[in-house]
Structure formats: structure tokens, C-alpha cells
Amino acid sequence: MDELRIGIVGLGNMGGTYCGQFSAGEYKRCRLTAICDSDAQKLEAANAGDAKRFSDAREMFESGLIDAVIIATPHYAHTTLGIMALEKGLHTLVDKPISVHKADCERLIAAHTDSSVVFAAMFNQRTDPRYIKLKELIDSGELGKINRINWIITDWFRTQQYYSSGGWRATWAGEGGGVLLNQCPHQLDLWQWLFGMPAKVRAFCGVGRYHEIEVEDDVTAYLEYADGSNGVFITTTGEAPGTNRLEIAAEKGRVIIEGDDLQWLRNEVPTSEWSKTCQGGFQKPAQWEITIPAKGRGPQHVGIIRNFIEAVLDGKPLIAPAEEGIHSVELANGMIHSADIGQTVNFPLDGATYEAALKKKIETSTFVKKVDESAGKAADMSSTY
Template identity: 65%
Template sequence: MNEVRIGIIGVGNMGTSHAKNIIAGKVPGAKLTALCDSDPKRLEAFSEQKHFSDAQELIGSGEIDAVIIATPHYPHTTLGIAALEAGLHTLVEKPISVHKADCERLIAAHQNKNLVFAAMFNQRTDPRYVKLRELITSGQLGRINRINWIITDWFRTAAYYASGGWRATWGGEGGGVLLNQCPHQLDLMQWLFGMPTEVRSYCQIGRFHDIEVEDDVTTYLKYENGATGVFITTTGEAPGTNRLEVAAEQGKVVIEGEGIQWTRNEKQTTEFSNETKGGFDKPPVWDIKIPTSGFGEQHIGIMKNFVDAILNGAELIAPAAEGIHSVELANAMLYSSFTDSTLKLPLDGAAYEAHLKKLIAESTHKKKTVETGPADLSGSFSN
């Protein structure tokens, strides 16, 4: 094989963007041969590809070697399983599933199959986070003591939430800001720092919008080594902030905007504290600015890596099996808030699935939808 025939299921904002990038030749070795969407109007712009209205027909058509699933959240599981069982290499948009139990079902479908199975965690291509991970894994930062991520620049309007009946509902999306906008940051949290051992979260339902899911979240995290973390997010705050601060033995790292600011202790914090004779002394520091260029290849980078893995056996940037961790974090945050308790991880996936089904069954929220203007293709189908 020297070319991968790709099909896309779900031709919304993100699916359209993926299609245009492949057609434009931005993903070497990839050829877009088919698309599927229940709305035929979304397919009209792609006259040279085969069109399908039924995803199962596309999966079994023989027209593709690989599939990108860019539908709303719940079908990620069922379509992902169907694609893998049909022998197709599969790239799933985030989140890979709505809840942990479905993640486990999807991941199980990939077991013992010689297929490439990836997730669209495009923020893993951002050089700021790649460099931070290098600083952590190499031991240059020493022990991590505290993590604080304020990610409140996900501002969304009432018109945004009214643009689709599936948006911001338990039955359509399975959650709000945690399941839609923040899978990227939750994935990076576990990719960089590992999974916490305890979660205590406060999720406000419809604080800023007329929706039945969370649009404002504050969470406290505890890690095995004693480190603590705070994760704050909302879609109701403008202009908002995106600031990641990491306090470690070898100083403090801040990512806010381009580049990385590392205030590096000349001597590790605990070592200095134990050796100094002064009660108010502080370790001398170096102010280090680590420049980074741009924000990486993002979605195109993940697709290029996906195709390279199929054709040449390249190591995946974002294996889909790792997608369970960000979903578990989102589920745990919601479940902690609903049960007004501190949860120990790993999360009981079956218990959370039952809770989510109860929320869906008991929902009385009346969703209002309106026509909106042209989609911003820089966003995600699920965003």
C-alpha cells in the first residue's frame, strides 16, 4: 500500500475541515474517496468522492482503507467498533466515547487487531506541551508539587448552544464543557502529569446558558506523590484565560500565550529549605524563556501521523486507547459534583453509566434551536 483511501463519517465543521485538508494534499499518502452524512446538502461540495447517507454502508463499501469519525459524541463508540470489526484503520474525534464504560467497549474492539487506531488529540502536537512533557519526563523539573490550569477562554454564546438539538444535552452530548471543549486539556493533564488518585469537583449546571449540562467547573485533584491540582473551566466567561502553572522542586513553569516561562530554582526547593539557616530565605532563580514557534500542526499533524502509521508503522502521537483517561476525568468530575463527594480513582464506569442513563431518562429540559450563520471551520464538529 502506498496510498490510504480515507472516508469521513460526519461532515459538519470538523469533518468538512478534515476533508478539505486531505483534498488539498496536506496529508501525504491520503486520498479522500468517500464521505457520509445524513444531510445530503453537506456532501454537495465534494463532487469527486462517493456519497453515503448510512455509515454502515460506507464502512462495508470496500471504498476505503481507513475512516475518520467526526460525528456527535455517542456514535463514536458504535461506529468505531463497527469500523474496527470491518478491518478499517480508525481515527476518532474527541472524546473517543461519552463515558468510561463505552471507552472500554470501544478499546476492546481493537484488541488483537493489526489496525491503526488513533484519537484526534491535536493539542499533543503543540510544541509548548511537547517541551513541558520533555522537562517532566527527563526529570529536569524534579518532583511535581502543584498543578493549576485555568482554561476559561472557551466562551460560547446562546446562539451556539441553540445551533443543534444534540448540543448541551445529556442524551445528545453526554455533558457540557467537560465533554465538548475540554477533552483536549483533560488529555494533556493526564499525558503530562498522569492520572490523579482523587477528584473533588463542583460543576454548575446551566450557570450562564439555558442548558441542562455543566458550563462552569472547578475541580480539586490529588496525586499519588502528594501533588495537588486545580482545574477551572467555563464557557460563560469572556475574555477568559488559558494559563497552565506547574510548581515543581526545580521551580515554576507557566504556559500562557506563546513560549514557556520557567523560573528555575538553582537548588531544589526541599533541599534548599533543609539546608538554609535563614527563616525567610528563598532559593536563587534563573528566569528562563523557552521559545516555541507556533502551536504545531494540530489536526493536520494527527492525520499525517495516522497515515504514516498505516503506511510506514510510525509511532502514534495519540493512540485511541489513551483516550479513556480524559473521559474518565470528565466523568469523575461530573459524578463527584452530582454525588457531592470526593471520588477515588479509578472510576466505577458501570455506576457512572447508570447515572448518565438516569439523567437522560429523567430529563425535562426543552431545547430550543435556531438557524445560525456559516460554520467556523477552525473549530471542531463537536465544539
């Protein structure tokens, strides 16, 4: 194959952005040949050149006009459309999260039976130089054993109008969660990508703490690993201006990512070794102050789509295989479930148990959402942050 023919399903904020990128010539050796949305106005307005317009995804998948598809719809449809696309033999790129809950992730992943079909996820933060360099430090052993992780990611501020702009937003039936399912899949993916999956979590979720919504908009979670290391993950959409600070305490010092670059206060002697051999009671090991430059944020969404195209045409390894998307969903599910039952939750999470709990939430919900009709139907089909 010399040229990849791509379709996009869902023309909200992200799908519309992808259309514009194709029209602007961001991607080589490919063409946007089809787009799909149930909203006729969005189909008409889309910046997609002469791409064929479809109102039905199955019809587009069976049209013979595409070799690959980008799915940028609201969350629950990621599973159903992803399965449909994979069963049709289409190379598939699913926006985050790959599914709402672990059981659906397992169903989606099980549909990927043909290894020649490329299946990727939109975890664009994996292209950020800061996190790439941190992963290199961890994987090389330069930091030594990690003892503690703190991530405060509270710069997701959203207004009530944001939540009122679409009926699916911040509801159990429409989105399957709040800040953990919408804003934080990237950070949860990075957490497991960098540090692996914990053994257990105890979380506290504020449901509608700052907004008139029925899902979590404030989370504090404690995560514990099998080797005794631990971490705290704090997030919300209710604080302004908010903070984005990742701090890692390891045997060979402390690394902080806050803004540009990595700040590494490096121990000349590992902490545990110094503790056992130092003859004094209060002295700390000598340290080096190291700045590891990591300017910019990398190619982000464009980088993931380019990588997807190269994986199909050239066999290049994926930056973000979709199968790895189950881990961020499992972390989000585990945190919500822990808060719901008021107990520590062990990993791996029982997907069926969580699915049943989520269904019960939907069935018993009495929340009546105020939707700003002036925002129009377009907001209902947006896959946004």
C-alpha cells in the same frame, strides 16, 4: 500498501474541514475516496472531489472503497461507529472525545483486537510545541517532583446562540455533558499525558450557570495524587475574554505557559533541599529566569492525520493512540459525578456506576431546549468545539 484510501463519517464543522484539507492536497500517499452523512444537503455540498457519497456508514464501511476512516460525528456515535469500523478491519481515527463515558470507552477499546489495525484519536494539542517541551522537562526529571498544578482554561466563551444552534448540543442525551465533554477533552488529555492520572477528585460544576442548558458550563475541580501532589482545574464557557494559564510548581522551580513560550523560574537548589539546609527563616533559593521558546502551535489536526497515515503506511508510532483517550473521558466523568453526588470520587472510576447515573439523567431530564431552526440540520451533525 502504497496509497491509503480514506473515508470520513460526519460532515459538520470538523468533518467538513477535513474534507477541505484533503481537497487542498494537505495529505500525501492517500485519497479521500468516500464520505458519509445522513444529511443529503451536506453530502452534496461537501468539498470532497469525486469521493463516493454515502448516507449510511455501514454501507460505506462495507463498500470496499476505503482502507481507513475518520469519525467526526456527535459524541455518542464515536463508540458505535468506531466499533463497527474496527470490526470491519478499517484503520480508524476517532475525533475527541473517543466516547462519552468510561464504560463506552472500554467497549470501544475492546473492539480493537487486531494489532495490525491502526486506532488513533484526534488529540491535536499533543502537537503543540509548548506542551511537547513541557513533557520533555517533566519526563527528563529536569523539574524534579511536581508539587502543584493549576490550569485556568476559561477562554472557551460561547454564546446562547451557539448552544441553540443544534438539538444535540449541551444535552445529556445528545452530548453527554458540557464544557468538559466538548471543549476540554484536549486539556484533560494533556493533563493526564503530562502529569498522569490522579487518585481522587472533588469537583463543583455549575449547570447552566451562564446559559440555558442542562449540562455544566462552569467547573472548578481539585485533584489529588497518590504522592500528595495536587492540582486545580478551572474551566467555563461563560467568561470573556477568559484566560489560558497553566502553572506548575515543582522542586526545581515554577513553569508557566500563558501565550507563547515557557517561562521557567528555576531554583538553583531544589525547594525541599533548601528548606532542610538553609539556616535562615525567610530566604528563598536563588533562581534563574529561563525562557524556553516554543513559537507557534504546531501542525494540530493536520499533524495528527498525517501521523495516522504514516502509522498505517510506514508503521510510525502514533502521537495519540485511541486507547489513551479513556483517561480524559474518565477525568471528565469523575468531575461531573463528584459534583452530582457532592463527594470526592476516587480513581479508577467505576464505569458502570457512572453509566447508570448518566442514563438516569437522560431518563429523568425535563429540560426543554430552544433550538434555532434557522441553523438547519447541519448543526445537529457537527462535531465541533
